[in-house]
Amino acid sequence: MGAQTDVLHLSRDEIEKIQLEGIKKTVVDCYENVPFYKKSFDDAGFNPYAVETLDDLKAAPFVTKQDLRDNYPYGMLARPLSEVKEIHMSSGTTGIATVGAYTEHDLQFWGDCFARGIRYAGGTADDVFHVCYGYGLFTGGLGAHYGGLSAGCTVIPMSSGSTERQLRVMRDMGSTIIACTPSYAMHLADVAIEKGMNPAQDFKLRAGILGAEPFSDNFRAELERKLGIKALDVYGLTELMGPGVAIECLEQKGLHIAEDHFYCEIIDPATGETLPDGEWGELVITTLDREASPVVRYRTRDITRILPGTCACGVTHRRIDRLHGRTDDMLVLRGVNVFPSQVEDVMETFPEVSSWYQIELTTKNSLDNVTLKVEINPDFDFDNIGAIEKLQAAIQKRLKEQLLIKINVRIVEPKSIARSEGKAKRVIDLRKGIYND
Numbered sequence: 083m084g085a086q087t088d089v090l091h092l093s094r095d096e097i098e099k100i101q102l103e104g105i106k107k108t109v110v111d112c113y114e115n116v117p118f119y120k121k122s123f124d125d126a127g128f129n130p131y132a133v134e135t136l137d138d139l140k141a142a143p144f145v146t147k148q149d150l151r152d153n154y155p156y157g158m159l160a161r162p163l164s165e166v167k168e169i170h171m172s173s174g175t176t177g178i179a180t181v182g183a184y185t186e187h188d189l190q191f192w193g194d195c196f197a198r199g200i201r202y203a204g205g206t207a208d209d210v211f212h213v214c215y216g217y218g219l220f221t222g223g224l225g226a227h228y229g230g231l232s233a234g235c236t237v238i239p240m241s242s243g244s245t246e247r248q249l250r251v252m253r254d255m256g257s258t259i260i261a262c263t264p265s266y267a268m269h270l271a272d273v274a275i276e277k278g279m280n281p282a283q284d285f286k287l288r289a290g291i292l293g294a295e296p297f298s299d300n301f302r303a304e305l306e307r308k309l310g311i312k313a314l315d316v317y318g319l320t321e322l323m324g325p326g327v328a329i330e331c332l333e334q335k336g337l338h339i340a341e342d343h344f345y346c347e348i349i350d351p352a353t354g355e356t357l358p359d360g361e362w363g364e365l366v367i368t369t370l371d372r373e374a375s376p377v378v379r380y381r382t383r384d385i386t387r388i389l390p391g392t393c394a395c396g397v398t399h400r401r402i403d404r405l406h407g408r409t410d411d412m413l414v415l416r417g418v419n420v421f422p423s424q425v426e427d428v429m430e431t432f433p434e435v436s437s438w439y440q441i442e443l444t445t446k447n448s449l450d451n452v453t454l455k456v457e458i459n460p461d462f463d464f465d466n467i468g469a470i471e472k473l474q475a476a477i478q479k480r481l482k483e484q485l486l487i488k489i490n491v492r493i494v495e496p497k498s499i500a501r502s503e504g505k506a507k508r509v510i511d512l513r514k515g516i517y518n519d
């Protein structure tokens with residue numbers, strides 16, 4: 083704990099010194115060991131041996147998900163396979179998967195990074211850490227698992243699914259900290275309540291380290307109330323490491339970046355210009371000591387901002403704000419740009435409906451046709467057709483006022499939208515004939 087604590091309380095100068103050293107090493111490592119970087123640095127006229135300041139990194143070209151895909155499966159590796167101990171992959175449902183490879187060192191610091199979240203939640207060796215992110219190629223399960231081991235907890239490797247069994251094990255084993263997607267945590271809570279349990283009292287849970295998808299403040303408040311936990315947000319992505327790139331502390335005012343392993347910039351997605359702290363834009367990340375899969379200026383497509391100022395918890399690593407969406411989440415509907423989170427914001431102003439929703443896109447007379455399906459809250463009378471129709475019309479009207487497009491609203495019965503054991507599917511785009519994720 084000592085070394086970990088120290089690293090979390092370094093001065094800005096000390097952090098920046100680590101970052102500069104890490105950047106210098108990473109750009110040279112990439113240039114010398116990954117043909118893709120050699121070519122892209124040369125094409126951009128970027129000299130990796132001439133980096134003297136953090137600002138010098140701005141001359142390096144960006145890397146995109148497409149670049150990683152183009153080099154599938156092993157083209158981005160900076161170490162021989164003999165040094166690679168584990169491989170993870172993105173699901174690749176909308177294209178070729180991206181690969182993340184780990185040396186022994188990479189696995190070790192991954193665990194350390196996730197363990198920070200457990201410690202932020204007050205977790206110790208006395209905690210029973212219940213992991214119900216999916217295990218396998220997805221980074222959620224094993225990333226949390228390594229975090230639990232690194233924090234010294236008793237780890238329960240449940241993986242996702244088998245909801246009733248999860249609940250039984252959670253109760254019998256006295257799980258205290260849970261790790262899963264927020265939508266699965268909500269599903270667990272709802273099923274427990276349905277089975278006549280009161281999870282806030284019957285379970286020993288007191289914290290959740292939840293991420294892999296956005297969740298609103300209202301959703302979080304409901305989850306905290308139902309499960310009796312503090313829900314901390316965790317961010318990460320396969321291309322960088324998996325969960326633990328940034329994690330919230332108990333202040334719940336943004337996610338502390340693991341700044342001794344990752345250097346973050348915010349850019350204007352349209353121009354690529356770096357934006358000052360406080361401004362929203364696209365998160366760009368450079369790894370500082372990743373051995374097998376180092377990345378220089380990776381465009382995450384995630385939209386956030388760097389929060390100015392220091393955190394009351396005392397951790398000196400800067401924070402990113404909670405993520406509201408991705409640049410590629412943006413739906414262009416009849417020429418209007420809409421983020422699913424904007425639809426969610428409007429729905430949250432109607433207490434009669436729940437947080438389970440799905441946006442379905444189809445084409446009608448060559449135009450986009452948008453239908454929002456949202457579940458009614460169980461305590462609202464679904465058979466009162468008049469009231470349901472009135473509510474549908476009211477939601478539709480407010481959506482039109484705020485988003486300037488017509489969205490057909492269909493209120494559906496509780497539990498009629500499919501629950502996911504991992505990331506919730508919020509948008510179904512039948513215009514392209516594929517499911518988005």
Ligand code: DLL
Nearest residue numbers: 172222293294295296316317318319320324325405
């Ligand atoms: O979702 C890694 C992860 C596992 C993070 C468990 C947190 C917990 P990917 O499947 O590669 O990796 O998806 C990465 O998910 O670029 C974001 O768009 C989104 N995402 C991840 N964490 C959050 C979060 C894992 N806390 C993509 N809030 C990222 C909002 C998130 N979106």
